[in-house]
Amino acid sequence: MGKMERFAFVALVAGIIFFLFADFVSWALPMFVMKDIPKKSVIDLAKEAKAKNTTAWSDFKKVATAYPESFKKLCEYEDAFTGVSKIPADKCQPNEETLAKALKVGHRWYVAEGCWNCHSQMVRPVSNETLRFGIPGVSNTVSYPSEYNNELQAPVLWGTKRVGQDLIREAAVHNLGWQAAHLYQPTSTSPGSVMPGYPWYFEEVKDPQTGKTKIVPNERGIALLTYIMWLGSWEVKPPKDFKLEAVAK
Amino acid sequence: MSNTQDLKNLVNYGLVKAHVAMGLVFFIIVAIMGFLYSLQLDGIYPFPGIEFLSPGRVRMIHTAGAAYGFLVNMFTGLLYWAVPRFTGYRILSDALGWFMFIALQAAVLITVVSILFLGQADNVEWGETPWWLDPIIVFWLLLHLIQFGAPLYKASQRGPLYVTGWYISAMLVWTPLVVFMGNLIPRFWSVGSGAGAVQSTFIHDLVGLYVTPVAWGLMYYFVPVIMKKPMWSHGLSLLGFWGLAFFYPMNGVHHFLWSPIPMFAQYSAVFATVAVEFAVTSVLINFMMTLRGSAEQLKYNVPLRYMYTGAIFYWITCFQCAFHVTLTFQKVIHFTDWVTGHAHLIMFGTFGLWVLGMAEYIWPRLFGRETMYSKGLSEGAYWLLAIGVFAMFVDLTAGGLVQGFDWIGLNPWIDSVNFSKPFWYFRSVTGLMMLTGLLMYAVNFYKTATAGKSLSAELKSESV
Numbered sequence: 001m002g003k004m005e006r007f008a009f010v011a012l013v014a015g016i017i018f019f020l021f022a023d024f025v026s027w028a029l030p031m032f033v034m035k036d037i038p039k040k041s042v043i044d045l046a047k048e049a050k051a052k053n054t055t056a057w058s059d060f061k062k063v064a065t066a067y068p069e070s071f072k073k074l075c076e077y078e079d080a081f082t083g084v085s086k087i088p089a090d091k092c093q094p095n096e097e098t099l100a101k102a103l104k105v106g107h108r109w110y111v112a113e114g115c116w117n118c119h120s121q122m123v124r125p126v127s128n129e130t131l132r133f134g135i136p137g138v139s140n141t142v143s144y145p146s147e148y149n150n151e152l153q154a155p156v157l158w159g160t161k162r163v164g165q166d167l168i169r170e171a172a173v174h175n176l177g178w179q180a181a182h183l184y185q186p187t188s189t190s191p192g193s194v195m196p197g198y199p200w201y202f203e204e205v206k207d208p209q210t211g212k213t214k215i216v217p218n219e220r221g222i223a224l225l226t227y228i229m230w231l232g233s234w235e236v237k238p239p240k241d242f243k244l245e246a247v248a249k
Numbered sequence: 250m251s252n253t254q255d256l257k258n259l260v261n262y263g264l265v266k267a268h269v270a271m272g273l274v275f276f277i278i279v280a281i282m283g284f285l286y287s288l289q290l291d292g293i294y295p296f297p298g299i300e301f302l303s304p305g306r307v308r309m310i311h312t313a314g315a316a317y318g319f320l321v322n323m324f325t326g327l328l329y330w331a332v333p334r335f336t337g338y339r340i341l342s343d344a345l346g347w348f349m350f351i352a353l354q355a356a357v358l359i360t361v362v363s364i365l366f367l368g369q370a371d372n373v374e375w376g377e378t379p380w381w382l383d384p385i386i387v388f389w390l391l392l393h394l395i396q397f398g399a400p401l402y403k404a405s406q407r408g409p410l411y412v413t414g415w416y417i418s419a420m421l422v423w424t425p426l427v428v429f430m431g432n433l434i435p436r437f438w439s440v441g442s443g444a445g446a447v448q449s450t451f452i453h454d455l456v457g458l459y460v461t462p463v464a465w466g467l468m469y470y471f472v473p474v475i476m477k478k479p480m481w482s483h484g485l486s487l488l489g490f491w492g493l494a495f496f497y498p499m500n501g502v503h504h505f506l507w508s509p510i511p512m513f514a515q516y517s518a519v520f521a522t523v524a525v526e527f528a529v530t531s532v533l534i535n536f537m538m539t540l541r542g543s544a545e546q547l548k549y550n551v552p553l554r555y556m557y558t559g560a561i562f563y564w565i566t567c568f569q570c571a572f573h574v575t576l577t578f579q580k581v582i583h584f585t586d587w588v589t590g591h592a593h594l595i596m597f598g599t600f601g602l603w604v605l606g607m608a609e610y611i612w613p614r615l616f617g618r619e620t621m622y623s624k625g626l627s628e629g630a631y632w633l634l635a636i637g638v639f640a641m642f643v644d645l646t647a648g649g650l651v652q653g654f655d656w657i658g659l660n661p662w663i664d665s666v667n668f669s670k671p672f673w674y675f676r677s678v679t680g681l682m683m684l685t686g687l688l689m690y691a692v693n694f695y696k697t698a699t700a701g702k703s704l705s706a707e708l709k710s711e712s713v
Contacts, residue, residue, distance in 0.1 A: 031447075112370050113305045115305060122505075157372055197297065
């Protein structure tokens with residue numbers, strides 16, 4: 001028994017051996033089990049979005065054409081913390097590279113604002129969550145490991161608290177205009193909301209034709225909107241009764 | 250032990266004072282941050298539309314500041330007092346101590362500036378420090394290991410260590426490993442669910458392998474010293490320590506139950522968490538039996554009362570945990586304010602009250618006095634803090650149940666927000682109580698430090 005009360009024994013057995021054993025069970029083994037799931041970088045995600053023509057890609061194009069000035073500034077945006085660099089003006093169109101940059105910058109500010117303190121990114125298989133988050137029949141699946149295996153989920157953004165809704169199936173739930181208005185002033189779209197407004201993601205510009213000032217998202221704003229509209233875009237499937245003719249008419 | 254060396258030379262009073270004082274300052278700042286954030290949920294946030302005071306950023310200062318500004322400062326200060334006194338050896342180096350003190354304050358200030366002004370944060374709960382700061386924190390913790398490891402190692406060469414020594418020795422090894430694991434692995438070596446498993450282990454290990462062992466180690470030192478009698482059972486001390494050391498590190502994944510982490514890890518976390526409650530109960534029995542026959546001291550001795558109140562809150566939290574860690578409870582209470590209430594009862598109600606009690610015991614002694622400046626302020630602060638935090642816990646637990654069942658019921662989301670508002674208003678009131686208590690405590694602290702000097706000067710002049 002005397003040994004159990006010595007510095008070296010405690011430091012070795014409790015400090016190192018027990019710690020390593022626990023970490024083996026709690027995360028080394030789970031990581032090993034999931035080792036075959038491919039890890040995706042941000043550029044992989046952007047390429048995938050474009051190749052599969054997901055809503056993230058179409059929303060990004062919408063953002064870029066609706067706010068061309070902010071999009072130009074996003075191309076020029078530099079940030080040592082995330083390591084994003086300037087994109088030359090001739091390549092400043094909606095493409096994989098700019099989408100990857102928008103996702104990276106948007107994710108960085110999503111984290112910096114602590115959005116994850118009130119919005120989780122995980123749909124659990126219990127408590128009717130598959131019915132609540134996403135749109136039934138369109139994007140209401142439970143969370144699964146492979147959708148988190150990418151650079152934007154390192155560290156993972158599951159969160160531990162919900163004041164607002166879960167966001168991992170957000171792409172199908174609200175459109176871009178709603179997201180922009182909500183980000184600027186949450187009570188404008190959701191009366192009773194306790195979410196703060198984020199006016200520093202917007203700026204006032206003068207419309208050259210009408211002379212009126214309007215509020216548009218700035219470069220960080222469009223990046224954040226792109227990121228939010230990307231969340232769950234890989235899960236959005238066309239509804240079963242969706243018919244193209246209806247649109248053509 | 251201590252009669253061979255001069256007690257005054259044994260303990261570096263300056264380091265204790267500096268750390269404890271900074272710890273109290275950060276405690277108040279952190280409490281103000283938490284109170285500000287609660288005002289956002291009440292819809293009366295005083296600084297809307299200001300980027301650098303956005304509630305989301307303020308909330309990260311609340312959590313990261315509580316970890317590094319408040320708890321690390323307070324615990325390090327108390328260790329500078331306790332470790333040399335129970336081992337009989339000085340810390341490794343005073344100069345290193347001052348360097349570490351300045352480095353710690355700098356790290357906290359850098360964190361505050363990065364999160365509020367630069368928008369550089371990490372999405373690891375309790376590890377919100379920007380990633381480039383984390384290797385520096387790990388280095389600081391290695392210095393912390395040799396600083397306090399030296400006296401413990403020397404004492405261990407001479408004979409078995411006292412209970413406090415086991416807890417502190419293990420903690421000194423655990424903490425750098427935990428911070429390295431939690432902050433750097435999920436960013437550079439792991440993604441997705443694997444990162445989630447590491448992060449959840451980190452959230453719990455920083456509590457379980459840093460805060461808990463230091464705090465229990467200090468309790469095993471201060472409680473017998475104050476009551477002037479030994480712990481009731483050495484066997485239970487051993488059981489409690491080794492039970493905690495084995496099961497606590499495995500608890501982490503219970504933060505992400507029903508998540509895409511493989512189920513075996515989730516089950517092991519549930520099992521280990523329930524097992525920890527048995528270890529905790531054995532520790533509590535030991536402390537309660539030690540109190541037996543001396544309970545009347547709680548009436549007069551405010552530091553001791555802080556410690557036992559904290560101990561009871563600790564047991565309530567752990568008892569609650571044994572139930573809500575199950576997959577059944579998780580369906581309702583995960584993501585709700587129940588968890589917030591739980592976290593506040595353990596962090597403020599237990600560890601907060603403990604460090605305040607311990608600081609209230611050593612602070613007058615650092616200035617050559619036996620008691621704090623004002624008994625009234627001391628009592629007032631105690632009651633405001635204890636009632637405030639317990640009321641907050643009850644309020645948030647109830648609010649959490651309302652939210653959880655409302656979400657299951659598939660009502661419109663905004664309903665759960667509106668139903669929570671009365672609970673959030675009351676939470677702010679309890680927060681105000683706790684803040685008032687802390688300010689009273691701080692006034693008493695300041696007065697003890699300044700009045701102590703004049704008192705000793707008077708005595709000197711009389712004796713001349």
